[in-house]
Amino acid sequence: MKTLRLILGDQLNHHHSWYRNDSAETLYFIAEMRQETDYVCHHIQKVAAFFEAMEAFAGWLQSRGKQVIHYRLDHPDNTQKLGTNIANLIQTHGIEKFEYQLPDEYRLDQQLQQLADDLSIETQAFDSEHFLTQRDELAQFFNSKKSLLMESFYRHMRRKHNVLMENEEPVGGEWNYDKSNRKKWKGKPAIPHERGFRKDVRTTLARIESAEVKTFGHIDPQHFSWPTTRKDGLKVLRHFCTHLLVHFGDFQDAMDPDEAYLFHSRLSFAMNCKLLHPREVIDAVINHWQQNKNTISLNEVEGFVRQILGWREYMRGVYWCEMPGYAKLNHLQNHRDLPAFYWTAETRMNCLHHAIKNSLEHAYAHHIQRLMITGNFALLTQVHPDQVDDWYLGIYIDAIEWVEITNTRGMSQFADGGQVATKPYISSGSYINKMSNYCQGCCYDVKEKTGEHACPFNSLYWNFLAEKHKYFAENPRMAMMLSLLKKMDPEELKALQKRAHQIIRNPDSF
Ligand SMILES: Cc1cc2nc3c(=O)[nH]c(=O)nc-3n(C[C@H](O)[C@H](O)[C@H](O)COP(=O)(O)OP(=O)(O)OC[C@H]3O[C@@H](n4cnc5c(N)ncnc54)[C@H](O)[C@@H]3O)c2cc1C
Structure with a gap:
């Protein structure tokens, strides 16, 4: 059956089962869309990073022999209307089935549901196979409880995924070492600065500019330093394990005018566009710690694991539990303008x-x-x-x-x-x-x-x-x-x- 599969810009999951279950009749579609660059005014590095990552992902699929249609902003067939683009592709390629991965944003979820409903061919939505929880898992966990305490959810996740557990108890005897993670950084220990890439993103920037996408913030066009491929993401993860994890927890809350990153991982973009899976990040960090227990203490590792296994999944659960109403909440009745x-x-x-x-x-x-x-x-x-x-x-x-x-x-x-x-x-x-x-x-x-x-x-x-x-x-x-x-x-x-x-x-x- 001729199938069209849509890949959104934050669905760059190399390990998705789609790529093991397809045929010569499968057409993958990925597109730079104004609806995504324009729903809010974005930092130029954010737009560039997404476009670079999408381009690299399309290239990776092609290198594996997949049929890919990649619309850049200026592609002549890119109508900038998602529904029209898809309808046109269905017609041109004689597509019989449309498939997509469940989006993480409510706005896109609604749009794709509607789009699928409007199509006259068969459609199917797939899990994005990225998170460690299902969309409604947090809601089920808290059921009718009034407060959604992250700590109890985090303990549930530790048990369920057997992370930092020993005989059903938390490794080290405590669930949470947050109290040890509040040191001020006074110039020591030294922060290893060997991170970042030197990517030339001038072509992508020229495209963004000529389409007159409104952005703000700075960018160095020849030294773009964010990970935009899986390989880059793994490199940042390795750098974190080898050089930064040792002090991550201690200085997690510290701030310094000249040190933008201190001992933080800079992994959020690579994870949020799904180049890296949260479980592989957690496993890499725990493995590294297990091999270096004499130099890296548990609080550094637990502090990091909590952010990903706890906070990240928790926030996603709250989002799906509370949207769309959440986007309008203003409990404290604040009405001033942002300076x-x-x-x-x-x-x-x-x-x-x-x-x-x-x-x-x-x-x-x-x-x-x-x-x-x-x-x-x-x-x-x-x-x-x-x-x-x-x-x-x-x-x-x-x-x-x-x-x-x-x-x-x-x-x-x-x-x-x-x-x-x-x-x-x-x-x-x-x-x-x-x-x-x-x-x-x-x-x-x-x-x-x-x-x-x-x-x-x-x-x-x-x-x-x-x-x-x-x-x-x-x-x-x-x-x-x-x-x-x-x-x-x-x-x-x-x-x-x-x-x-x-x-x-x-x-x-x-
Ligand atoms: C007001 C506010 C807005 C934020 N907006 C975002 C956002 O848009 N996107 C985003 O990914 N994070 C957001 N965070 C959470 C957090 O600040 C970032 O995840 C983190 O700074 C990313 O840098 P890092 O990769 O170096 O993180 P590290 O400090 O190295 O932490 C490791 C990972 O843990 C996860 N993580 C840590 N804290 C949180 C958290 N509170 N919620 C979810 N995941 C977490 C991230 O995936 C992060 O990459 C926000 C926090 C605040 C207070």
């Missing part, structure tokens, strides 16, 4: 300047920069979650809605009222100073609370508690902070709130 400096990094607040500058330069920031610098400031200044979402969805190389929105709207902005995070991730300047090297180079004083030189995070923090306390009255994890707020001298609070309102009204002048 303009999120697009330029032009602010005197050193932490925000560096976290945003890194993001514009590399399409990357690590978790704590996303959560406790940019996310924290947006939440404290009460920015509308729609605007926060759009920014995160556009700027990061790994941003695909299922994992972006749950992290941003849920974990970072508390817009879901605490389904993902058990408390809002907010802090004053002291947390930032404890975990980073930002404050010493800042024109604001992290110890000052009011006055023109005071760190803006300090007054914003107390103002947020004062203005939003009603949302947290029943939250035991907020009890201590709310009781401190209650005991605060009213005059002191008044001064803090006055400064906070100056910042909230005009964040771009700080």
Whole structure:
């Protein structure tokens, strides 16, 4: 039967069973589509990385003798309407069956379901064979429970997949070593910098430019450094195991103005477009640790495994449990605009300047920069979650809605009222100073609370508690902070709130 198989840009799974079960009658279709470049304004590195990865994947399929139709943006038959492209191919090639892999985004899921319904030929949807859970597995696990605690899901995943387990108990006796993972990085240990590639992406960039796709951020056209093939992804994974894992856990939350990646893996893009399978990443890391137990401690490994086996699968589960309503949640009723400096990094607040500058330069920031610098400031200044979402969805190389929105709207902005995070991730300047090297180079004083030189995070923090306390009255994890707020001298609070309102009204002048 003549079959057309659609491959989306984030479905570059070399090990999918499709490629073992096809025939000379199977036609694979992959396309650069404006609907994907334009649904939000993306960082140029993100668009380039997807197009490069798709191109390489199409080449890999062809090298294995598969029939592939690859529409670049400027292909004459690319109508830029997915349904029309598919209908045309069905007609031209006498296709009798249309097949696709289940998309990870709600938007595309709806679109493909509709598209399949509208076709007069047989259609079939397949699992993408990437995740360690089914779409509805988290919902089933939590069933009717009110809170979706990640920790209990994570333990379930450890047991179910027999990861870091020994005789049904967690290896080392503890499930979670997060408490050991909070060191500040003070220039040591040295960070091995031998990563990145030197790819020439000028052809792809010229195509993006001539199609007038609107993008932002920087790119070095001859030194593009993200993994866009499976081989690249494996290289980044090897580099992580050999050089970075040893300190990953310890410095997981650390931040530094000059070190964009510290000991983080940079594997999210390769995993999110499915070049690497989460299980192979977890296995590689655990194998490496098992062979190097004398130098690598368990907390480094557990901290990493938790991110992938726990958080990544958990976020996907929450997404499918809660969409489409999740995309509209605004529990804290925040309505301010995102400051303009999120697009330029032009602010005197050193932490925000560096976290945003890194993001514009590399399409990357690590978790704590996303959560406790940019996310924290947006939440404290009460920015509308729609605007926060759009920014995160556009700027990061790994941003695909299922994992972006749950992290941003849920974990970072508390817009879901605490389904993902058990408390809002907010802090004053002291947390930032404890975990980073930002404050010493800042024109604001992290110890000052009011006055023109005071760190803006300090007054914003107390103002947020004062203005939003009603949302947290029943939250035991907020009890201590709310009781401190209650005991605060009213005059002191008044001064803090006055400064906070100056910042909230005009964040771009700080
Ligand atoms: C506001 C906000 C927005 C985020 N948006 C995204 C996003 O769009 N796409 C994305 O992949 N991650 C997102 N994250 C999670 C996390 O920041 C990134 O996965 C991580 O920074 C990617 O860099 P890395 O590969 O070096 O990760 P490492 O720190 O080396 O971690 C290893 C892997 O664990 C996984 N991981 C870690 N934390 C999370 C998490 N919270 N949720 C899901 N997976 C996780 C990722 O696959 C990552 O590659 C976001 C976090 C926050 C706070």
